[in-house]
Amino acid sequence: MKFLIAASLLVFATTSALAQEAQPAAGRVLSPAQVSLDDQPVETLGPGVSRQVIHGTAMTLSRWELEAGSVVPMHHHANEQMSWVLSGRVRITSGGVDYILGPGDVLVIPPYVEHAVEVLEDSVAVDLFAPIRQDWIDRAVAGE
Numbered sequence: 001m002k003f004l005i006a007a008s009l010l011v012f013a014t015t016s017a018l019a020q021e022a023q024p025a026a027g028r029v030l031s032p033a034q035v036s037l038d039d040q041p042v043e044t045l046g047p048g049v050s051r052q053v054i055h056g057t058a059m060t061l062s063r064w065e066l067e068a069g070s071v072v073p074m075h076h077h078a079n080e081q082m083s084w085v086l087s088g089r090v091r092i093t094s095g096g097v098d099y100i101l102g103p104g105d106v107l108v109i110p111p112y113v114e115h116a117v118e119v120l121e122d123s124v125a126v127d128l129f130a131p132i133r134q135d136w137i138d139r140a141v142a143g144e
Contacts, residue, residue, distance in 0.1 A: 047070060072116060
């Protein structure tokens with residue numbers, strides 16, 4: 001029991017120290033900001049795949065509008081990803097396993113794990129990424 005308490009205190013102390021050391025990325029605002037996804041530009045990434053994006057200081061949020069039959073090819077990235085389906089159904093394939101997600105389902109994808117998406121029904125989904133998707137920011141700045 002003493003070991004468990006000591007381990008819990010160590011984790012809490014380490015987490016608190018890391019949080020205090022964390023500094024915002026250059027140009028990021030530390031104060032709260034109310035933002036509407038409806039005001040964000042819609043990016044079309046391919047047939048039946050579009051998104052709107054908001055970048056925070058440490059996370060990226062994207063809302064996806066996906067048409068049945070569209071596909072997001074197998075890929076991976078350095079960011080942890082949580083995919084939350086609001087409506088419709090999608091199949092996410094990762095590590096040879098198919099995950100069928102419907103309204104309210106969330107799939108947590110660790111960093112560097114390959115995954116692909118097949119849209120089974122017209123769908124709306126939200127992805128959360130940590131840390132921010134700097135690659136998306138860089139491409140937007142470059143005009144890609």
